[in-house]
Amino acid sequence: MPPLDVVLTAWQIDWAAAVLIGGSAVLYALGLRAAAARGHRQPLWRTLAFYLLGLGFLAVLTCGFPGVYSSQLRWAFTLKISLMLFVVPLLVGLGKPISLARAALPPRGVDRLNGLLAHRMVRFLGNSMAAPLLGLALFSTFLTPAFYTLRTAPLAESLLTVGVPLLGMMMALPIIEEADFRRSSAFFVLEFVFVFIELLVDAVPGILLRLNGQVLDHVMTTPSALGWFPDALRDQQLAGDVLWFICEIVDLPLIILMFIRFSRSDKREARGFDDLTDEALDELNAEHLRRGR
Numbered sequence: 001m002p003p004l005d006v007v008l009t010a011w012q013i014d015w016a017a018a019v020l021i022g023g024s025a026v027l028y029a030l031g032l033r034a035a036a037a038r039g040h041r042q043p044l045w046r047t048l049a050f051y052l053l054g055l056g057f058l059a060v061l062t063c064g065f066p067g068v069y070s071s072q073l074r075w076a077f078t079l080k081i082s083l084m085l086f087v088v089p090l091l092v093g094l095g096k097p098i099s100l101a102r103a104a105l106p107p108r109g110v111d112r113l114n115g116l117l118a119h120r121m122v123r124f125l126g127n128s129m130a131a132p133l134l135g136l137a138l139f140s141t142f143l144t145p146a147f148y149t150l151r152t153a154p155l156a157e158s159l160l161t162v163g164v165p166l167l168g169m170m171m172a173l174p175i176i177e178e179a180d181f182r183r184s185s186a187f188f189v190l191e192f193v194f195v196f197i198e199l200l201v202d203a204v205p206g207i208l209l210r211l212n213g214q215v216l217d218h219v220m221t222t223p224s225a226l227g228w229f230p231d232a233l234r235d236q237q238l239a240g241d242v243l244w245f246i247c248e249i250v251d252l253p254l255i256i257l258m259f260i261r262f263s264r265s266d267k268r269e270a271r272g273f274d275d276l277t278d279e280a281l282d283e284l285n286a287e288h289l290r291r292g293r
Contacts, residue, residue, distance in 0.1 A: 011064060013061060018063075020165065024092075028095065044104075058165060075241070086247075092169065145217050
């Protein structure tokens with residue numbers, strides 16, 4: 001493992017990350033200004049969470065130790081990509097960027113934003129059934145020679161630096177902006193079943209990286225003479241440990257958040273039934289019985 005001083009002092013400028021972070025920071029600042037002009041005040045803690053926790057953590061991953069050594073160390077690259085996909089979007093989401101956009105945009109802009117959120121692809125990515133499939137597809141490439149290309153090719157690295165956090169944001173939308181994704185309690189039951197299956201499935205790439213006795217990307221050379229660098233096989237095993245641990249840990253808050261969403265959905269449905277008149281409830285029961293025949 002690297003010495004602490006190496007972890008703390010390793011630094012670089014990742015231009016793709018700089019563009020993403022800078023653009024996000026400017027857009028959020030413009031949103032704060034426009035929303036304030038319309039009488040909406042964003043809580044200070046949400047603004048600090050967006051800038052310090054969300055964008056700050058993304059800067060550490062891309063410009064700090066994981067970014068500096070991601071092309072040389074499999075486990076550093078795996079750490080960077082998995083945290084950008086699963087953790088950065090949740091931290092950015094604490095700033096409620098979509099709610100801020102609604103408060104800042106004019107009515108026509110809000111309609112366009114709502115139309116984008118209602119798009120079939122956004123809704124597919126924004127549920128817990130799609131998230132594990134996308135994560136599994138991405139991390140399965142770590143079991144192939146493409147793992148080396150993703151780590152070392154500048155274009156691939158730039159595309160991942162920009163694309164992975166954006167993909168994570170789309171996957172995290174139901175958690176960030178729950179009001180845009182109201183679903184029935186029956187749908188949440190299906191999600192629960194799928195997530196419990198996914199608890200086993202998404203660990204597969206990490207397990208295979210950890211337990212395989214050969215280097216799967218076929219690159220046996222050690223790119224550095226530093227004494228703390230592991231050999232190729234040990235590096236792959238550490239990458240498997242990182243991936244396995246992060247994927248399983250992320251599932252725990254996902255299940256908790258799903259349970260909270262299920263409880264809220266059930267309460268909304270219960271209030272909806274309470275608001276029905278006796279005649280409307282009788283008609284609803286009769287319609288249900290007619291469909292069952």
